[in-house]
Amino acid sequence: MFSSLAEKLQETFKRLKSKGKLTEQDVTAALREVRVALLEADVNFKVVKDFIARIRERAVGQEILANLNPAHQVIKIVRDELALLMGGENARLNVSSKPPTVIMLVGLQGSGKTTTAAKLGLLLKKQGRRPLLVAADVYRPAAVKQLQVLGEQIRVPVFSGETDPVAISVAAAEEAARKGYDSVIIDTAGRLHINEELMQELEGIKAAVKPHEILLVADSMTGQDAVTVAEGFHARLGLDGAVLTKLDGDTRGGAALSIRAVTGCPIKFAGVGEKLDMLEPFHPDRMADRILGMGDVLTLIEKAQSTIDAQQAAEMQKRLKSADFNLEDFLLQLRQFKKMGPLENILSMIPGFSGMKKLREELQFDDRDLLWTEAIINSMTPQERRHPEIIDGSRRRRIARGSGSTVQDVNRLLKQFEQTKKMIRQITSIEKGLKKGVRPGRFPFIC
Amino acid sequence: MGLFGKLRDKLTKVREGFAEKIESVISRRREINEELYEELEDALIQADVGVAASLEIVARVKSRAKELRVGDPSGLKPLFKEEVLRILGTETAPLLLPPGPPAVILMVGVNGTGKTTTIGKLAHHFREQGKSVLVAAADTFRAAAIDQLEVWARRAGVDIIKQREGSDPAAVVYDTLQAAKARRADLVLVDTAGRLQTKTNLMEELKKLRRVSGREVPGAPHEVLLVVDATTGQNAISQAKLFGEATGVTGIVLTKLDGTAKGGVVVAIKKELDIPVKFVGTGERIEDIMPFNPAEFVAAIFD
Ligand SMILES: Nc1nc2c(ncn2[C@@H]2O[C@H](COP(=O)(O)OP(=O)(O)OP(=O)(O)O)[C@@H](O)[C@H]2O)c(=O)[nH]1
Ligand SMILES: [Mg+2]
Numbered sequence: 001m002f003s004s005l006a007e008k009l010q011e012t013f014k015r016l017k018s019k020g021k022l023t024e025q026d027v028t029a030a031l032r033e034v035r036v037a038l039l040e041a042d043v044n045f046k047v048v049k050d051f052i053a054r055i056r057e058r059a060v061g062q063e064i065l066a067n068l069n070p071a072h073q074v075i076k077i078v079r080d081e082l083a084l085l086m087g088g089e090n091a092r093l094n095v096s097s098k099p100p101t102v103i104m105l106v107g108l109q110g111s112g113k114t115t116t117a118a119k120l121g122l123l124l125k126k127q128g129r130r131p132l133l134v135a136a137d138v139y140r141p142a143a144v145k146q147l148q149v150l151g152e153q154i155r156v157p158v159f160s161g162e163t164d165p166v167a168i169s170v171a172a173a174e175e176a177a178r179k180g181y182d183s184v185i186i187d188t189a190g191r192l193h194i195n196e197e198l199m200q201e202l203e204g205i206k207a208a209v210k211p212h213e214i215l216l217v218a219d220s221m222t223g224q225d226a227v228t229v230a231e232g233f234h235a236r237l238g239l240d241g242a243v244l245t246k247l248d249g250d251t252r253g254g255a256a257l258s259i260r261a262v263t264g265c266p267i268k269f270a271g272v273g274e275k276l277d278m279l280e281p282f283h284p285d286r287m288a289d290r291i292l293g294m295g296d297v298l299t300l301i302e303k304a305q306s307t308i309d310a311q312q313a314a315e316m317q318k319r320l321k322s323a324d325f326n327l328e329d330f331l332l333q334l335r336q337f338k339k340m341g342p343l344e345n346i347l348s349m350i351p352g353f354s355g356m357k358k359l360r361e362e363l364q365f366d367d368r369d370l371l372w373t374e375a376i377i378n379s380m381t382p383q384e385r386r387h388p389e390i391i392d393g394s395r396r397r398r399i400a401r402g403s404g405s406t407v408q409d410v411n412r413l414l415k416q417f418e419q420t421k422k423m424i425r426q427i428t429s430i431e432k433g434l435k436k437g438v439r440p441g442r443f444p445f446i447c
Numbered sequence: 448m449g450l451f452g453k454l455r456d457k458l459t460k461v462r463e464g465f466a467e468k469i470e471s472v473i474s475r476r477r478e479i480n481e482e483l484y485e486e487l488e489d490a491l492i493q494a495d496v497g498v499a500a501s502l503e504i505v506a507r508v509k510s511r512a513k514e515l516r517v518g519d520p521s522g523l524k525p526l527f528k529e530e531v532l533r534i535l536g537t538e539t540a541p542l543l544l545p546p547g548p549p550a551v552i553l554m555v556g557v558n559g560t561g562k563t564t565t566i567g568k569l570a571h572h573f574r575e576q577g578k579s580v581l582v583a584a585a586d587t588f589r590a591a592a593i594d595q596l597e598v599w600a601r602r603a604g605v606d607i608i609k610q611r612e613g614s615d616p617a618a619v620v621y622d623t624l625q626a627a628k629a630r631r632a633d634l635v636l637v638d639t640a641g642r643l644q645t646k647t648n649l650m651e652e653l654k655k656l657r658r659v660s661g662r663e664v665p666g667a668p669h670e671v672l673l674v675v676d677a678t679t680g681q682n683a684i685s686q687a688k689l690f691g692e693a694t695g696v697t698g699i700v701l702t703k704l705d706g707t708a709k710g711g712v713v714v715a716i717k718k719e720l721d722i723p724v725k726f727v728g729t730g731e732r733i734e735d736i737m738p739f740n741p742a743e744f745v746a747a748i749f750d
Contacts (some may be wrong), residue, residue, distance in 0.1 A: 036498050042680035045493045109703065109731070110559025110676060140732075141598035142591040149590035149612075192706045219559070223680020225708040230522040232707075246558060251682045274558070359733035 025058050027074075034078065040250075044227045044258035055081060067343070085257055086284030091266035091430035094212045094240060099182040102173060102209050105232055105243075106202055106215035107145050109190030112245035112271060114143060116217050117187040118150035119271065120243075125156055126181050133183035134172040136205065137159035137189035147187055154276055157181075165189070166204045173209045186211070193232025215268065216242040218259060226255035227262045234263045244282065245271035256287055292441070327385040330417050331377045334352055372405065376413050378405040388414060479520055484509055488521070494711035504530045528745055534714055535741035540723035542695055543669050544634075549581075549627040551635045551660050551667035554700075555653055555690055556643030556674035560700035562590065562730055565674055566636045567599025568728065568736035574603055575704045578633040583623035584609035585616040585656065586640040595640050602733055616640070616657045617651065624663035637668070644689035649723050653694045671723065672701045675716075687716045689703040701739070702728035 011056045038048045058077050081403045095101050100236050103120065115166045121131045133151050135158055137143035144160050148336050151158035160170040169186050176184045186205065191198035206214065216230060216239050233239060241242070242263075244256050256267055267282045377385060379402035391399070391414065484505050491501035508526045516522060544550040552569070563586070568574045570580045582600050584591040584607055588601040593609050600607040608623040620637055627635045639656065642649040660667040675683050690696050704710055704727050713724050724739040 039498050040681055042682070045489060108678065108706070110561060112559060140595070142594035145594050146589070146591035151591075192703075194608060219676070219678070221557070221679050221682040222707070223683075223712065224493050224677045225495070225706070226680075228707050229678070246643060248645075249557070250645045251687055255680070290696055306513075331548060391561070 005187075015154050024060055027056065030074070031056055031059070038254065040252075041207050041254035042226070042258075043254035044223075044225050044262065046226060047227075047258045047261045048273065051081065051085065052259075079134060082257065082288035083285040085261045086287055087266045087283055090281050090283050091241060092281075093268060097214045100173065100176040101182065101213070102184045102186070102200075102211040103215065104186045104205065104209075104211040104212045105215050105217050106188050106227060106237065107190060108192065108219070109191060111135075111217045111219045112243075113190060113217045114146050114150070114187050114246060115274070115276075116243050116269075116271060116279065117147065117185050118156070119276050120153055120185055120269070121151070121156040122154040122276050124185075124277055125154065129183050130181045130223045131185055132176045132179075133158045133182040133429050134184060134186040136165040136168045136172075136186050137190045138163055138165060138168070143187075146431075147415060150276065158366075165201055166208050169205045169209045184209075193229050195235075199232075199236050202237055213240045214238065215240065216259070216265070218242055218244055219253060219281065220244045220247045220253040220255055221249070221251045221269075227258045230259045230263050230265070234265065239263060239264050239265045240269040240401040243267070243269045243271065243279075248272045248278070252286065256282075260284070325421055327377055327388050327417055328378065329386075330420060331374060372409065373402075373413055375403040376400075376405055376410055389415060469674045472738065478690070479512065479517065479523070483717060484570050487527075491711065494709035495715070496711035497681055497684070497715035497719075500534070500715045503718075504534075504714075506742055507533075520684055531714060533743060534718045534747050535745065536544060536610045536717070536723065537742050539738055539740045540698060540725050540727060545666055545669050548631060548633045548662060549624070549635050549667075550633065550669050551624070551627075551637065551664055551671040552672060553637045553639065553653075553656060553660065553668040553694065554672050554674055555639050555694055555696070557676075557686055560674040560676040560679075561700075562586075562641065562674045563595050563599060564731065565597065565672075565700050565702060565726070565728055565736065566638050567603055568733055570600065570603035570605045571733045572736060573634050574605060579630070580605040580636060581623055581630070581632045582607045583619055583637040584634060585619045585623075586611055586641040587614050587616050587619060590719070592638070592640065593716050599733075611685050617655050620656050620659050621663060624660065624667070628664070644693075645746050650689070650693035653690075657694060670725075671695055672698050672700050673722070674702060675712070676708075676714070677704045677710045678706060679712060681715070682713070683712040683720055684715055687720050687722050690721060691720060694721055698723055698725035700724070700726045700728060700736075705726050705729045 013320050023285055029034055034055070035048055035052050036060075038051065039045065041168050043051075048055040048142065055074075058081075059074050073112055093103070095103075105117055105120075107113050117133055121133050122133045133147055133248065135147045137147075142339060147157045148160065158174055160168065162168045162171060165188065172186070173179070186209070188202060189198070191202075193199065205211075214237050216233050218226060218230065224230070229238070230242070241408070242265055244253065244267050247253060260267055267287075270282045270287075271277045272280055378397045380391070384395060384399075391410075396407050396410045400410050403410075463573055486621045487508070488505045491504060491524075492498060496504070502647055504527070507530050508523060511517075511526050511529070512523060515522075515526075517526070519687045544551075554566055556562050566582055573580050580603070581595060582605055586596070587610065590612075593612060597607055597609070606626075608619065608626050610622070616639065623637070626632070636750050637656065638658075641652065642653075643652065652685050657668060659672075671694045673687060673690050675686060677685070687696065687699065699713070699716065699722055701710060701713055702725050716722055717724070724741075726736055727739050729735045729737070
């Protein structure tokens, strides 16, 4: 249903390439498909329109059409333009020269404000700051309790009490100044941007505590309405940035693009899991790769570097690239991935992975699968691990017996391994094509 | 104001976003041409109907218009209505409740779509119909989820069965069904933790809740309602598909239709996966829910 944009583009241009040289009509036809793919990724309609116009301008230029590999060139243009739309570099939080820095979270119901407040609290705490969480959602049942429970989990104090959100916020800011908290994070109730009374309340909080940072918390699965909502909040409050939540699913996150493109507010953070340490600085260029289905290699590398020592990481890269990637590497890689967090998160960062639907389904790993995979690989001889092609029927039966699994299980594992190998080869070729003209070191993983 | 009027009133925003866009496209034109159809497609896409469904609707309107020799752009409106209804179906999809109690309804969905609130609203809705209702606090994961459901149970005047935070959701369901049988409750509403549809292990947990229900009450859960936020874009289709595969979703509750979201995703889901919408949520108060009637919905949108 959601074939990735990159996949689609490649298909389109493969078809075009068979025609030899590209004409302007060819490009127009291809761009129509780009348009559909972007819309399927929930990129706002108007944003798509402008975007396509810009790409056309660039793509119809002589150099592209004459190029031997127009597909890769156009994909590169699309990617660069996407990153540009989302705002280039990562934007940081505003910090007040005179503490406390007041951060206010706003957004629709259910977008993830309370969880994000706690995540932000933990992030600041890890940076050596002293945050205070403020429970200003007095409407939703048990919202205050929810923030208190989360505050306890991360050992960050939670300010609550009054019944009026403005009064709570003012009192919290005073308390912070008195007790030396350097950051105040205000969790407000979810509300519709068209609810006049509740929007006035937010304006009241803003006027009373003069936040240094007003962040819109937006669900990455939002559709075409994302822009209307962001504009609504921006018009009333003047947003400083946005946090995109629930990016750990299969959403392509077109809303991200649109919010930044329409309001000009940078997306500063992304929520990538329910755990409280799953908030990451947002990198527009990496998101462009995700929307394109090219994965997020840089985040993957950073994760690898923080969990695995540098030497091991380098080793892993080398192995992944090498043509004789074998079952031992496969197992090692699975184990290392496992350390970096939920496997599906990690896998989604691998370029091309999210686009390969069939493969994604076949590679549905969880902890149990890993144990099972280990058991099977452990039942192989070193020779078999290094040269899987020698594993014939009778070897498969022996391995199955030895690991307490079935021949089907062994077959499945070998198939997964083959698929992975194929994927790596595929990626390597895509990257090679893309590398021409891409700034050096963009894809350190596989180039 | 009858139900129809109320729905129309609630759906003003939807209407603005959807029908009026179509209307404005149509009224700006004197003749029917390709450009007009393209603009109509765009209007549907902007309502989150999705590219494929939008193209199909417009293609069919086009051929119908030719067939009926519609010459004036205003003649296209009834055709649009007809097409959307053809996809949504004209009947209200009934709740599949068993002949004898207890009926078990499992609520599932991604984080923050409105499951707990909807349970509060539904508990109230069924209480008003004279049914005895029990709610199961099977979201034992999210902080204060149990407290939240407790508030709603109190508001609706129904009993809640709960355990401690962090306990096994399947055990909560088991307890609730035992209690429901002992007390001869008519209806059990099970609240579950929000989860993204791609987390296979969490989807397994839902399958387990299904199994436990079926063991305790034959045929249960009788309804598995997927709660979808109306502001969701095309990802709602993936939600319906994957929750459907894991839990056998029987219907959708479309929440937050009181915002500016256009709700077009309903059309895409019905078209792609044939899952009907059974209720819509239109606010944060306990009475802000109503059964979904496609005819009224489309009428409210187009008239
Ligand atoms: N405006 C509006 N808000 C709604 C509607 N339904 C639910 N909400 C709000 O959406 C927010 C999330 O609702 P919950 O019921 O907590 O959602 P949930 O699916 O149980 O959330 P989790 O259990 O955290 O996954 C709350 O602030 C609700 O008040 C609706 O129809 N309209
Ligand atoms: Mg809930």
